[in-house]
Amino acid sequence: xxxxxxxxxxxxxxxxxxxxxxxxxxxxxxxxxxxxxxxxxxxxxxxxxxxxxxxxxxxxxxxxxxxxxxxxxxxxxxxxxxxxxxxxxxxxxxxxxxxxxxxxxxxxxxxxxxxxxxxxxxxxxxxxxxxxxxxxxxxxxxxxxxxxxxxxxxxxxxxxxxxxxxxxxxxxxxxxxxxxxxxxxxxxxxxxxxxxxxxxxxxxxxxxxxxxxxxxxxxxxxxxxxxxxxxxxxxxxxxxxxxxxxxxxxxxxxxxxxxxxxxxxxxxxxxxxxxxxxxxxxxxxxxxxxxxxxxxxxxxxxxxxxxxxxxxxxxxxxxxxxxxxxxxxxxxxxxxxxxxxxxxxxxxxxxxxxxxxxxxxxxxxxxxxxxxxxxxxxxxxxxxxxxxxxxxxxxxxxxxxxxxxxxxxxxxxxxxxxxxxxxxxxxxx
Ligand code: IMP
Numbered sequence: 331x332x333x334x335x336x337x338x339x340x341x342x343x344x345x346x347x348x349x350x351x352x353x354x355x356x357x358x359x360x361x362x363x364x365x366x367x368x369x370x371x372x373x374x375x376x377x378x379x380x381x382x383x384x385x386x387x388x389x390x391x392x393x394x395x396x397x398x399x400x401x402x403x404x405x406x407x408x409x410x411x412x413x414x415x416x417x418x419x420x421x422x423x424x425x426x427x428x429x430x431x432x433x434x435x436x437x438x439x440x441x442x443x444x445x446x447x448x449x450x451x452x453x454x455x456x457x458x459x460x461x462x463x464x465x466x467x468x469x470x471x472x473x474x475x476x477x478x479x480x481x482x483x484x485x486x487x488x489x490x491x492x493x494x495x496x497x498x499x500x501x502x503x504x505x506x507x508x509x510x511x512x513x514x515x516x517x518x519x520x521x522x523x524x525x526x527x528x529x530x531x532x533x534x535x536x537x538x539x540x541x542x543x544x545x546x547x548x549x550x551x552x553x554x555x556x557x558x559x560x561x562x563x564x565x566x567x568x569x570x571x572x573x574x575x576x577x578x579x580x581x582x583x584x585x586x587x588x589x590x591x592x593x594x595x596x597x598x599x600x601x602x603x604x605x606x607x608x609x610x611x612x613x614x615x616x617x618x619x620x621x622x623x624x625x626x627x628x629x630x631x632x633x634x635x636x637x638x639x640x641x642x643x644x645x646x647x648x649x650x651x652x653x654x655x656x657x658x659x660x661x662x663x664x665x666x667x668x669x670x671x672x673x674x675x676x677x678x679x680x681x682x683x684x685x686x687x688x689x690x691x692x693x694x695x696x697x698x699x700x701x702x703x704x705x706x707x708x709x710x711x712x713x714x715x716x717x718x719x720x721x722x723x724x725x726x727x728x729x730x731x732x733x734x735x736x737x738x739x740x741x742x743x744x745x746x747x748x749x750x751x752x753x754x755x756x757x758x759x
Pocket of ligand 1: 341342343368369370455456457458459460461462463552553554557566567568569602603604
């Protein structure tokens with residue numbers, strides 16, 4: 331049962347795509363279990379850059395099965411567009427499977443996402459406007475349309491008829507805007523359904539069989555722990571569960587089937603969208619990190635907010651995920667700073683704490699307490715052996731490991747596949 335869950339340990343954009351791609355090379359199956367095309371994974375192979383939003387990152391390998399699990403919010407237009415691009419680049423889409431239980435994103439979900447954001451004004455969440463929240467709302471409300479319905483023209487008509495009439499009422503009466511024409515939306519999505527039919531199956535069975543056969547299964551997280559609907563910085567979160575527990579539900583496997591939980595940690599912190607961020611640097615250091623780390627969103631192109639590493643936050647995310655190992659990303663971006671800081675505590679209303687508050691009001695008041703480390707100037711990007719890293723970089727990592735009591739098994743020092751230092755193999759057998 332060799333299986334690894336990859337979770338983002340911060341606010342997403344930790345560089346999961348690269349590690350997923352690296353581990354996919356060793357895996358038989360790559361599974362996505364939550365989120366949708368709000369995610370953006372960049373994989374660099376040679377001098378070519380590939381970006382995925384909905385497709386599991388194993389699609390670049392011809393011999394892996396790639397699963398879009400039941401917990402995913404599935405956008406047929408996004409999916410078909412990515413498949414076209416993939417095939418255009420000479421890869422095959424034949425090794426992709428979509429679970430029939432996954433919920434479908436329709437245009438009205440995207441429109442309501444945008445309108446809802448607009449109506450929040452200053453309080454907006456900063457969503458990707460891909461319709462994720464409204465799609466999951468329908469799922470929770472038990473009125474959603476699933477992939478299994480999409481590929482069945484009769485069922486699709488029945489379900490869509492009801493949904494379009496409800497959504498049109500909302501669009502017209504609440505948002506004062508035009509609704510959808512049922513007939514043309516139906517034709518369009520019936521066609522999409524027929525195109526994706528060949529990919530659709532009960533993926534929970536495939537995943538179970540792979541685990542039973544001792545194949546290597548990689549569960550690919552999108553977003554990050556602090557964007558988890560329950561455990562993140564609510565309401566500035568996404569509408570799914572990008573935490574270790576979310577994989578069990580979103581892929582339809584027992585929690586006891588997960589062997590290793592690998593937390594992807596950026597060597598500093600970033601966040602897109604709004605909400606409190608205690609170690610944010612709104613100065614030239616923050617700007618230097620943004621430029622060096624190319625911290626601009628893969629999905630939206632937005633500039634990411636940047637700041638120092640926050641171990642109060644990581645201690646919390648390590649705990650709620652049960653992390654068993656860490657992959658430290660973008661360490662090369664920290665080269666060239668005279669001093670590097672790590673947050674080891676917060677001061678909130680005059681009191682010191684190492685607990686990450688659930689209340690955003692308290693988190694908004696948290697002043698970071700830093701430990702300062704000497705920086706290093708060497709360019710790390712061509713180093714292949716851990717021992718050759720500057721001693722200051724090793725001391726920085728040793729401190730993180732000790733504070734969290736979790737081993738850093740992988741260190742990433744650049745975007746390329748070969749810029750990955752593996753200290754210990756992730757698959758245990
Ligand atoms: P939604 O997922 O589009 O509803 O957006 C909700 C929040 O999650 C917003 O703050 C987004 O910026 C954030 N978010 C969604 N997907 C990602 C991601 O892949 N990386 C980082 N942030 C994300």
